[in-house]
Amino acid sequence: MADATLEIRPGEVTVDAPPAEGPALTFIGHCQTPWKTTRECPRRGDLEGPLCQVVVDDVWARALQGIEENGYLQILYWMHRARRDLVLQNPKHKGAIIGTFAIRSPNRPNPIASSVVKLEKVEGNVLHVRGLDCLDGTPVVDIKPDKCPHA
Amino acid sequence: MADATLEIRPGEVTVDAPPAEGPALTFIGHCQTPWKTTRECPRRGDLEGPLCQVVVDDVWARALQGIEENGYLQILYWMHRARRDLVLQNPKHKGAIIGTFAIRSPNRPNPIASSVVKLEKVEGNVLHVRGLDCLDGTPVVDIKPDKCPHA
Numbered sequence: 001m002a003d004a005t006l007e008i009r010p011g012e013v014t015v016d017a018p019p020a021e022g023p024a025l026t027f028i029g030h031c032q033t034p035w036k037t038t039r040e041c042p043r044r045g046d047l048e049g050p051l052c053q054v055v056v057d058d059v060w061a062r063a064l065q066g067i068e069e070n071g072y073l074q075i076l077y078w079m080h081r082a083r084r085d086l087v088l089q090n091p092k093h094k095g096a097i098i099g100t101f102a103i104r105s106p107n108r109p110n111p112i113a114s115s116v117v118k119l120e121k122v123e124g125n126v127l128h129v130r131g132l133d134c135l136d137g138t139p140v141v142d143i144k145p146d147k148c149p150h151a
Numbered sequence: 152m153a154d155a156t157l158e159i160r161p162g163e164v165t166v167d168a169p170p171a172e173g174p175a176l177t178f179i180g181h182c183q184t185p186w187k188t189t190r191e192c193p194r195r196g197d198l199e200g201p202l203c204q205v206v207v208d209d210v211w212a213r214a215l216q217g218i219e220e221n222g223y224l225q226i227l228y229w230m231h232r233a234r235r236d237l238v239l240q241n242p243k244h245k246g247a248i249i250g251t252f253a254i255r256s257p258n259r260p261n262p263i264a265s266s267v268v269k270l271e272k273v274e275g276n277v278l279h280v281r282g283l284d285c286l287d288g289t290p291v292v293d294i295k296p297d298k299c300p301h302a
Contacts, residue, residue: 013213015213016210020175021175023171024171025261026169026170026173044298059166060260063253066250067250076261084177087211088213099216099218101218101293101294102216102217103295109211109214112292139173144254145253147255148267
């Protein structure tokens with residue numbers, strides 16, 4: 001799934017990573033967003049941003065029971081266009097070389113993003129939310145009530 | 152990896168889930184905690200709790216560069232003892248039947264936990280943190296700077 005042909009910037013370092021031999025994920029749904037290219041995606045989600053949808057596959061729909069009690073949700077999703085072998089990165093907004101685990105770049109050994117979203121409405125197996133920052137069609141890995149310890 | 156033999160409580164519902172056919176995870180390290188059985192684990196991490204370690208595998212050690220600038224980190228880890236087929240659950244602390252995505256139970260289609268921890272010290276490829284709630288030896292999936300929008 002990872003696209004290791006993505007361009008590397010000056011100062012960036014990759015490793016000869018071992019093959020991914022952990023458990024396989026099962027995608028439970030997908031995101032509907034206004035963004036069709038990575039260039040259009042906001043760098044970070046905005047809780048007052050555009051209304052987006054998390055569409056849950058039918059087999060998991062019953063797992064949404066009671067979710068409407070939550071004002072905020074945590075969504076985990078898979079950034080399928082990312083590289084998985086970068087250890088040092090040169091992000092434009094930093095202006096310095098920095099380790100992959102010290103930034104929230106999509107490029108990481110397991111390209112799983114975590115976003116907190118505001119839940120506006122539940123319609124059947126569709127969650128209407130604000131705060132996503134991902135491409136339209138991005139596969140979803142998990143949905144949880146938000147329990148940020150700072151909230 | 153999932154343990155589908157774990158006991159089901161009254162009112163809980165499983166589905167005939169499709170096989171996990173998404174991308175494979177690569178474990179990047181493991182947690183060292185005082186808890187050797189699930190019964191001993193706290194139900195939720197405590198930022199003032201016992202000092203624990205996140206030990207990063209050598210191949211990924213350079214990806215920690217600059218991480219000491221962060222007071223709080225988000226750790227994603229794999230709850231390898233969980234069931235992946237539950238859609239309705241009967242958690243003891245709720246006293247009611249509730250959907251898997253409406254609680255933070257370990258039992259979920261992709262048993263990935265997300266904890267915010269306080270970073271106390273970095274020593275080589277070892278992070279000393281407070282706030283974990285998992286079994287000793289739990290495999291780690293990702294480490295990110297914490298960016299809770301409520302912080």
